[in-house]
Amino acid sequence: MRFLFVSGGSAGAVFPITPLALAARNAGHEVIVGATENVMPLVAATGLPGAPITSRTMFDFMQRDRHGNPLEIPKDPHERNLFNGRGMARLALGSMEGLVPLVERWQPDVLVAGALSYAAPLVAHRFGLPWVRHALNMGEPSIIDLSAAAELAPELEEMGLSAIPEPDMYVEICPPGARRPDAGPAQFMRYVPFNTQRALEPWMYAKGDRPRVLVSAGSRVTADYEADALSALVEKVAGLDVELLIAAPQEIADALGDLPDNVRAGCVPLDVVLRTCDLLVHRAGGNTMLHAIVCGVPQLVIPAMPKQVGMSARLAEYGAAIMLTAGQDDSPENVAKACRELLEDPAYKARTDELSREIAGLPAPHDVTVAITEMVRARARG
Known part of the structure; x- marks a missing residue:
């Protein structure tokens, strides 16, 4: 069977779908990952074949409207979510030029797409193919879908549709105990951390006597994006x-300069290093959040974007994290106080371990591969 995986334009969109794509390939199926050209090196690093479906980046579509006019990122949280939905919809339209010929020539049996890859349902509808929507984290706000549908309204009307087509299956990677209250039926799948690798050094898999705290601002940090937030x-x-x-x-x-003896900085393989940590302090990236849960590490989350607030709040309400609001209550004093509480109160670790065991008990990517193939065959039989 041929599986076409459709991803977005960042590591945060590629890495969550990789375990299922690898499972499908390892089960003997043919697999191609379609994504923006700039993330092809990331796809190649997974060992999977990648096909670029647009030469433009995700940020190109976020920063300009359909007519090429520059856009400013809204400061209002609600407007920011609407902004994200519209931008991802424009990415979907821009991806059609590469995705349509890929489907025509390769003729996949099923499309599996990240939750914000809206090109997949449009192409699936056009070619009469089954499609699977794959969660990317612990749950995006539903307003992003509604905003994307509004941006795509002319194209949907042209196709005779009143809404974005529903998937034949939804793959959920959020543990049930921390799901959105309004989340619908799903095929659950165990979250399997995936990240790029480097040669391991002993300190990466064995810590010393002090508590170990990892600070991260996510996978997209550059000199122009989130670097200042990381330094702060x-x-x-x-x-x-x-x-x-x-x-x-x-x-x-x-760029951080000389660091004290108790500080290390650089690219680290999170799947190894996180298991040695006692606390993760980060900007609420969805992959990073789930990764820490799997490793049993309590978290201090300071959401960088409005869409991350809901999942961060649910994790805090569950008792596995503390959430602070960026620019409001994330003063140095409050951050230090929250870190000490998370390190000293065993209840946070206990609640995190509960969620970790929940994830471990969910179906593996191989099991979900089998479920998808059965769904596709049943659909073909009518």
């Missing part, structure tokens, strides 16, 4: 009596 976060935790690890691209780590 590091300054807020630097006074703690801990071993401090800073996860960042090497050029960003180098």
Whole structure:
């Protein structure tokens, strides 16, 4: 069977779908991953074949409207979610030029798409193919889907549709205990962390006597994006009596300058390093959040975007994290206080372990591959 995976334009869109894509390939199916051209090196790093479906980046579509006019990122949280939905819809339209001929020539049996890859349902409808929607994190706000549908209204009307087509299956990677209250039926799948690798050093898999705290601003940090936020976060935790690890691209780590003996900075393999940590402090990236749960690590989350607030709040309400609001209550004093509470109160670790066991009990990617093939065959039989 041929599986066409459709992804977005960042590591946060590629990595969550990779375990299922690898499982499908390892089960003997043919697999291609379609995504923006700029993330093809990331796809290649997974060992999977990738096909670029647009030469433009995700940020190109977020920053300009259909007519090429520049857009400003709204400051209002609700407007920011609407902005994200419209931008991802424009990415979907831009991806059609590469996705349509890929489907015509390769003739996949099923499309599997990240939750915000709206090109997949349009192409699936056009060619009469089954499609599977794959969650990317612990749940995007539903307003993003509604905003995307509004942006796509002319194209949907042209196709005789009143809404974005519903998937034949929804693959959920959020543990049931922390799901959105309005989340619908789903095929659950165990979240399997995936990240790029490097040669391991002993400190990466064995820690010393001090508590180990990892600080991260996500996989998309550059000199122009989130670098200042990462530096500010590091300054807020630097006074703690801990071993401090800073996860960042090497050029960003180098820009931090000389660091104390108890601090290490650079690109780290999270799937190894996180298991040695006692606390994760981060900007509420969805992959990073689930990754920490799998590794049993409590979290201090400071959401960078409005769409991350809901999932962060649910994790905090469950008792596995503390959430602070960026620019409001994330002062150095509050960050340090929250870190000490998370390190000293065993209840946070216990609740995190509960969610970790929940994830471990969910169907593996191989099991979901089997469920998808059965769905496709049943659909073909009518």
